[in-house]
Amino acid sequence: MEHITLSIKNLDFHYGKLHVLKDISLNIPHKQVTAFIGYSGSGKSTLLRTFNRIYELSGNPRIAGEILLDGQDILSKKYPVDTLRQKVGMVFQRPTPFPMSIFENVAFGLRLHHAMEPSDLEERVMWALNQAALWDEVKDKLHNSGLGLSIGQQQRLCIARTIAMKPEVILLDEPTASLDPLGTRKIETLVEELCKDYTIVIVTHNMKQAQRISHHTAFMQNGHLVEHAPTDTFFNAPTHEETKQYLIYST
Numbered sequence: 007m008e009h010i011t012l013s014i015k016n017l018d019f020h021y022g023k024l025h026v027l028k029d030i031s032l033n034i035p036h037k038q039v040t041a042f043i044g045y046s047g048s049g050k051s052t053l054l055r056t057f058n059r060i061y062e063l064s065g066n067p068r069i070a071g072e073i074l075l076d077g078q079d080i081l082s083k084k085y086p087v088d089t090l091r092q093k094v095g096m097v098f099q100r101p102t103p104f105p106m107s108i109f110e111n112v113a114f115g116l117r118l119h120h121a122m123e124p125s126d127l128e129e130r131v132m133w134a135l136n137q138a139a140l141w142d143e144v145k146d147k148l149h150n151s152g153l154g155l156s157i158g159q160q161q162r163l164c165i166a167r168t169i170a171m172k173p174e175v176i177l178l179d180e181p182t183a184s185l186d187p188l189g190t191r192k193i194e195t196l197v198e199e200l201c202k203d204y205t206i207v208i209v210t211h212n213m214k215q216a217q218r219i220s221h222h223t224a225f226m227q228n229g230h231l232v233e234h235a236p237t238d239t240f241f242n243a244p245t246h247e248e249t250k251q252y253l254i255y256s257t
Contacts, residue, residue, distance in 0.1 A: 009036035011175060011205040012057060017071035019052060019061070026052045028229040030071070034175075039197060039206045041220035041237070043213060044252070048226040050209045054177050057207065058094040059087055075174070092119060095168030096177040100184050101160035103152035108135075108144050111152040111163055115171050130170055138166035139196050158189025165196065169204075176200065178208040182215070194219050213256055217241055225249045 012034035019027035027049050034040050042050040055061045056073060059080065072079050080090050092115075104111050112131045116122055122130065131148075135141040140162045144155070152163050161181060168176055178197070182190040197206060197219050210216055216223050217237060224234040225248070233240065233249040244250050 010034065011036045011075065013074040015072040017056065017073065018069065019056060020068040021065045026229055030231050032224060032231060032234050034205060034207060035222065036205055037201055037203065038221040039201045039208060039219055040222045040224065041216035042209045042224050042226060043216050044226035049229040050226050051179050054179055054207060054209050057175065057177055058091050058096055060096065092171050093173050094175040094177060095171060095173040096179065097161070097164050097168055097181050099180040101157060101164050103160045103163050105151065105153055107149045108152045108163060109148040112166050112170050115167065134166040134170035137169045138162045139192065140166055158185050158192060161185065161189070161193060162196065173204065175205045175207065178206065180209055180211065225252060
């Protein structure tokens with residue numbers, strides 16, 4: 007039986023009067039890459055934001071349904087949001103390094119949530135930068151500002167900052183949208199490596215990217231989950247007419 011990390015059940019989401027997500031149900035498999043594709047405004051990024059409740063930081067949200075992480079409903083008010091965001095890390099479309107050194111960027115969450123000896127902290131930062139395929143490029147300038155890195159390096163720094171917390175799930179919201187082809191390929195290669203240790207959910211407008219790096223692909227339209235299947239099946243034998251039309255007109 008397939009191991010499920012996240013299980014979404016009958017999820018509805020409103021921003022004020024706007025009904026953004028409509029009765030979404032699906033499972034996110036453990037240590038695999040699940041890609042969400044669809045037109046702009048279809049609800050992909052909003053769905054991603056429900057997985058760590060970051061939607062609570064803005065607007066007037068209302069949510070109903072369940073999102074189970076390891077069998078616990080993370081939407082419950084009893085589920086601590088700090089615990090959730092340590093378990094479910096997120097990387098955004100544009101890199102968001104903090105205005106501090108490369109080292110402190112990666113150490114930031116660790117200092118906030120864990121009492122670590124300096125030697126343990128240094129070891130974890132090195133480990134995270136290695137995991138993010140960035141260590142060799144920054145090991146001699148750890149005390150330089152993270153803002154001085156290239157855009158692609160900044161994005162991998164943000165991934166290292168997320169990995170440092172040893173989450174169960176990594177959410178990627180169009181992580182290569184602002185990168186050139188070389189930077190994009192480095193992130194895709196990194197995702198292929200990281201899914202050996204983490205469950206990864208990615209939102210992308212790039213169908214070729216979904217084909218290259220995901221194990222499962224989901225298509226959303228107007229707040230509905232139209233189709234969700236193993237990636238090969240999704241692209242080669244879609245079952246819904248809406249999916250077929252999207253694949254035709256988006257190539």
